[in-house]
Amino acid sequence: MKKVVILGGGFSGISVANKLAMKTKRKDVGIVLIEPRDHLVYEPQLLFWAFKNYPLSKFTKPVTKVLNPRVTWIQTKATKIDDTQRAVELSNGETIYYDYLIIATGASMEEDKIGATHDDNVHHFYLPKATEELQKSLSNFEGGTILISPTTIPFKCPPAPNEFAFLLDNYLRKRGIRDKTKIKFLYPLLRAYPVPSVAEKIQELYEKRGIEFVEFFNFESVDKDNKKVISLEGDEFEYDMLVLVPPHEGQEVIKNSGLGDREGFVHTDRFTLKVKEKENIYAIGDCTDLPVSKSGAVSHFSSGTLVKNILSEIKGKSANHKYNGKTICFVVTSFRRSLLLDFSYNYPPRRYGIHNSFIYGLFKKVFKIAFFQVLVKGYM
Amino acid sequence: MCLNRNEVKVMSDYDIAIEIDARGSFCPGPMMELIKAIRQAEVGEYLSLLSSDEGTRNDVPAWINKAKHELLEIINEDGHDRYIVKKLH
Ligand SMILES: Cc1cc2nc3c(=O)[nH]c(=O)nc-3n(C[C@H](O)[C@H](O)[C@H](O)COP(=O)(O)OP(=O)(O)OC[C@H]3O[C@@H](n4cnc5c(N)ncnc54)[C@H](O)[C@@H]3O)c2cc1C
Numbered sequence: 001m002k003k004v005v006i007l008g009g010g011f012s013g014i015s016v017a018n019k020l021a022m023k024t025k026r027k028d029v030g031i032v033l034i035e036p037r038d039h040l041v042y043e044p045q046l047l048f049w050a051f052k053n054y055p056l057s058k059f060t061k062p063v064t065k066v067l068n069p070r071v072t073w074i075q076t077k078a079t080k081i082d083d084t085q086r087a088v089e090l091s092n093g094e095t096i097y098y099d100y101l102i103i104a105t106g107a108s109m110e111e112d113k114i115g116a117t118h119d120d121n122v123h124h125f126y127l128p129k130a131t132e133e134l135q136k137s138l139s140n141f142e143g144g145t146i147l148i149s150p151t152t153i154p155f156k157c158p159p160a161p162n163e164f165a166f167l168l169d170n171y172l173r174k175r176g177i178r179d180k181t182k183i184k185f186l187y188p189l190l191r192a193y194p195v196p197s198v199a200e201k202i203q204e205l206y207e208k209r210g211i212e213f214v215e216f217f218n219f220e221s222v223d224k225d226n227k228k229v230i231s232l233e234g235d236e237f238e239y240d241m242l243v244l245v246p247p248h249e250g251q252e253v254i255k256n257s258g259l260g261d262r263e264g265f266v267h268t269d270r271f272t273l274k275v276k277e278k279e280n281i282y283a284i285g286d287c288t289d290l291p292v293s294k295s296g297a298v299s300h301f302s303s304g305t306l307v308k309n310i311l312s313e314i315k316g317k318s319a320n321h322k323y324n325g326k327t328i329c330f331v332v333t334s335f336r337r338s339l340l341l342d343f344s345y346n347y348p349p350r351r352y353g354i355h356n357s358f359i360y361g362l363f364k365k366v367f368k369i370a371f372f373q374v375l376v377k378g379y380m
Numbered sequence: 381m382c383l384n385r386n387e388v389k390v391m392s393d394y395d396i397a398i399e400i401d402a403r404g405s406f407c408p409g410p411m412m413e414l415i416k417a418i419r420q421a422e423v424g425e426y427l428s429l430l431s432s433d434e435g436t437r438n439d440v441p442a443w444i445n446k447a448k449h450e451l452l453e454i455i456n457e458d459g460h461d462r463y464i465v466k467k468l469h
Contacts, residue, residue, distance in 0.1 A: 190442050194407065196435070216443055233446050291405055
């Protein structure tokens, strides 16, 4: 019997575990998941949750409810991978051995590296606790300057800060305090989004909605005493509320095991999803250094390739299935509207969709049902 | 001043402290790699960025100008450009 060990039970780890469980027999393949958290979060909802209070349970599910019962879940963290011994050290003191290892540990949100907290009115919406604080601050907000800025690139869901700006504008209008509020969108590039055609549309909408765009702002630090944010280029802006994308890095276990780049993202073959220069180790999702966005959509579109390659190896064949970089992305431009983008390694992003369609905006919320019932369970 | 030459420059002309190979990476990859490297470099050091992305020709000179570093040359090599940058502060 072969043993497949999966590190990380976010969307990537759980959906791959479930797919493997469906495609193999218990007597042939044992599947073990290492994951410290007991709930899976539908992260796209955090963006909307920042503006409206409802129970977190509306968009989280216990791991036990979404994991195929054939998978053995060990609720702990991996601390070190030793590929020469095919072993993983765990924080509960045990060591687990594998025939095949799948790394799906996601990106670490390095909140401490911001140098300020919600007590300084510096916020983010990338983790539930932080989003809850932002929600409270926004509901008490009565006007002033709100700045939005990424810190490091890459970060999860590239359009998320743009989407936050659009939703914030909507929210402040509904509350009747938009005219008392300046919104500034600070961004590392010359345009407000990496893809020029999308940036053009976004900047047109920013102009219409009175959102000021500041180009070439590469976050350097926060001066919390003087309520200023400072860039590498030497610019400074004052804020009443600062909403950042927190710094993203790979997890400690990757850095400790020498499997990643400077930031700790796993060196991954963009086609086969094998960890570069290693045998029997694969990586998927936000933990990788793939030249595509860090998104659930990428995990979804690449998971089939990863599973097929592992199954081939188990049968003694070579891992020659290839992921072509295919993904899609919705950019929310208000509570009810969005644009659809389509990418692959072979062509730059293409933009579709009528901006003022109701369907796309609603799609993101309705998608939650499909996320928990179909995608996570590995049915697609 | 920024020269744009259609010939391969002899690399020993510059004492390159950091070379960034961003060939094959789409915009904004090459520029973000350069920004990361500038953060790590010492003042006065030279960096060399290799990029095959067309958009880099627009973005990198504009960013260098904004961030007040120096773009010494853009050298057209086989299938990519080489940007020579000096960190000034
Ligand atoms: C606000 C927001 C909006 C988003 N919107 C979209 C969207 O519209 N569309 C889209 O496609 N994507 C979106 N995303 C991105 C998407 O949610 C992520 O890309 C996706 O969840 C990545 O899944 P993952 O499993 O690779 O990583 P994660 O979900 O981060 O999971 C990693 C797991 O690994 C575990 N782990 C970490 N370290 C260890 C360790 N040492 N040992 C064991 N386990 C460990 C963690 O506990 C975690 O459960 C959004 C994200 C955010 C934050």
